[in-house]
Amino acid sequence: MKKMKLLxxxxxxxAGLKAPDYKELVIVRGETVNKYERLIKAIVKVESNNGKYLxxxxxxxxGWFQIRECRLNDFNKNAGKNYxxxxxxxxxxxxxxxxxxxxxxxxxxxxxxxxxxEAGTKKASEGYWELIQKAL
Numbered sequence: 001m002k003k004m005k006l007l008x009x010x011x012x013x014x015a016g017l018k019a020p021d022y023k024e025l026v027i028v029r030g031e032t033v034n035k036y037e038r039l040i041k042a043i044v045k046v047e048s049n050n051g052k053y054l055x056x057x058x059x060x061x062x063g064w065f066q067i068r069e070c071r072l073n074d075f076n077k078n079a080g081k082n083y084x085x086x087x088x089x090x091x092x093x094x095x096x097x098x099x100x101x102x103x104x105x106x107x108x109x110x111x112x113x114x115x116x117x118e119a120g121t122k123k124a125s126e127g128y129w130e131l132i133q134k135a136l
Contacts, residue, residue, distance in 0.1 A: 039107050040095065042135035043114065046128070054089055063088035065098045065114075075100050107136070 034040070047066040048054055054063055061068045067088045075097045076082055088094045102110050108129060113120065115128035 036099065036102055036110075038136055039102075039110060039132075040098065042132045043098065043111070045135040046131045051091075062086070063094040064091050065094045067094055067097055071101075072097060107132070 044050055044064045047061075048064050051064055056062070056066055059066070059068060062085060065088070067085075069085050072083060072085055072088065079100055083093055083097070088097065098114070101113065105113075111129050111132045112122060112125035115125040
């Protein structure tokens with residue numbers, strides 16, 4: 001019986017309540033989540049050992065993501081940018097180049113293409129993909 005009375009009282013209180021009379025919509029903006037953040041960290045670990053080796057003389061690759069001139073040229077042409085190879089030492093710019101090539105694909109496809117190019121073979125990137133998986 002006590003529960004019934006309490007329920008009746010709460011119902012009557014709630015019946016008298018109404019929503020505020022706001023005439024505007026409030027949108028709360030949260031932090032942007034980058035679905036590639038884990039992959040970015042793994043690529044940087046494998047490619048440059050977290051920034052310790054930012055230049056690969058053998059391949060002419062530079063920066064955190066070890067970007068070669070041909071990949072940068074492709075990015076500049078398709079993204080309408082004019083970055084120089086030396087600018088790839090800048091983490092944010094090299095990250096922008098990397099993210100351009102993700103194209104909403106899965107981690108494995110992105111990693112293999114980053115290693116051996118878009119037309120590369122699965123076999124050519126097998127060891128690289130294994131390293132990325134360990135770094136993830």
